[in-house]
Amino acid sequence: MSEISKEQTRKYQEAFTKNLKQQAIQRSVVKNGIKASAENVSAAVENTPVFSVDLATGKVSNQKQSGRCWMFAALNTFRHKLLNSYHLKDFELSQNYTFFWDKYEKANYFYENILATASQEMTSREVAFLLQTPQQDGGQWDMIVSLFQKYGVVPKSVMPESSSSSNSRDLNHFLNKLLRKHAMILRNLVEQQADGSTIEAKRAELLQEVYQLLVISLGTPPEQFDFEYRDEEKTYHLDQQLTPQSFYDKYIGVDLDQYVSIINAPTADKPYNQSYTVSMLGNVVGGKPVKYLNLDIESFKQLAIRQLSDGESVWFGCDVGQSSTRDSGIMALNAFEIDQLVDVSFEMTKAERLDYGESLMTHAMVLTGVDIVDGQSTKWKVENSWGEKVGDKGFFVMSDAWMDQYTYQIVVRKDYLSSEQLAAFEAEPVELRPWDPMGALA
Template structure:
């Protein structure tokens, strides 16, 4: 009788020990603005990086400012067109982009609050850029085919399409600057240009760097990663994979968030469960989205091979805002997404360390979030 009870208890313990559903507790949580949706657009790069800048404003000033994602999108589309036509069509043109595109846009055009440019002609409509992008692409392809000399009005036609779908914007002034998301108004009564408004946020765009980890270029050098959405040829600091992860952790520990470029096309990126993991055993692919299972040891070499064979691609940008741990002590990065609050865990996803080691293309962060060792090695 006692042996039977012991055997049953052992089986129960084994089941609990090896088939545990996820139970998360907070390790680090950095304040950010509410989750919103990019709707039916490929503008995750702007939503993620704009959210990153909003968290930076909170960190620097304590103010919660809702910045316009579509203002960055509109201006970046202008630069994409110039790039495409100048390169005679020998480059990418589409909805995608990277985190540095928002920094470049802010540097060139400034930023504005959401209430000054919502980026659609009807506030009740969802974002949908399918028709807009098709019309924009047709114009730049026509400009290349006919040459700008024979199609001198292509820029005006292009801007007209942006105005039609995103709404017109007065580049001269914004009427109600610095509206915080809690309804309080700062700088009331003043009119600011987008660049003046940028200055009022206290953001220093020179503070931001992008880091990555690949072996096809020397470590601690600047790398222009050859991926389709890097139309701007933005450079990144390259470093060993372990150090790449150490810098992500260091930034979070110091209270800095990060804009993340990653691959979300994996079957173990749980759009419903909100968990993103890399199973050690392929047979656990389905179960691991609900239960804790062993994960793969991701080496530098494995990361590189998965990137080179296209199994890792830059599909999506999100915003790392903290860390959680499961009941076994495994840590995960808390990542804010732009698919609305119904996706994942109320709009957030928990990415395991192996998933980030394998699938994180790059991260944009404040250089003060880097480790001392990395700062010295890359000279920032």
């Protein structure tokens, strides 16, 4: 054992007292905080919001106090298409509608995993993993695809925000409380050797309780509706008796099976040009399985550039809290000079950060532009979903170096992949453990 002695601490204190520079820094940090004292204004100068490729996207949306960034990002990519195709202004698709079905489906997916692990001890890592967070707001691209393909989409006017969708903390608390009780009931039935029909009947009964909680909290999802709007020329339009599926087919019309998830995970356990999936990760039982292709960062960025250059925005996932400013919307490695401020090094490689739990995907946004200088990307335009009071009216600027270090996933059309890359994606994926960092939910 290596106990800390009083003499050891006294030496540290004496060294600090003799360092007048550190004492001056101490006064600043005590008064203003670490990040405010370390913010580097030159990062904003180096990352001006001007881009050689810059897509028209309209105003940004606001996920408010919820973890629905992955939904907002996906729906925003559809919104861009609608705004341009139908000359709409300030139009949004209903995030609450998709949120409802995600919660509903995640409950059933949780039951599936609880029953699959019912023979394991409560102390097993898999069971503990499931019970720690039965469901949450976040998700992955393939999970949102499963929802769109099963439930379609609707305009926000048809199912607007609710208190619990805009601030999901209480709903998550009570839904997880309910799901843990349901897990106990289902595991007890398995332990009692109940037959399959008994278990399925109970499962349906439990799911009805989830539905009741959700419909009271979020509202009733529409089955049929009229789409009424005026375009930018003030022309009136009315489309009647639509369903969420027919609205998607008519107004969105994107074949989601033509899109693939690309990741950049430079860890030793994940060789490039290999496809991966994650055990127990999903939301819709029988839906699209989560699957990625791991590529080196240069190939990763070139795919994003190609899609942007063809006029289509790119859904992406990153670790947004790393070296980024919320107010000015700058994502740059030198946004804060913390190392200089406290005179210690925080440097790790991207692989080391993943391996040691220092970083993982925490947030999804949309790439809507890129600046190409002498054939190389230098910075990227990012549409966030935190409203217009942050960044440049809600848009952030991401330096190319920041993208290298903290961006983990993009979604691009299959036809941008080379034949070798496509073959690698379509090969049988390597299954990662549920707690692998590539299983993180944005």
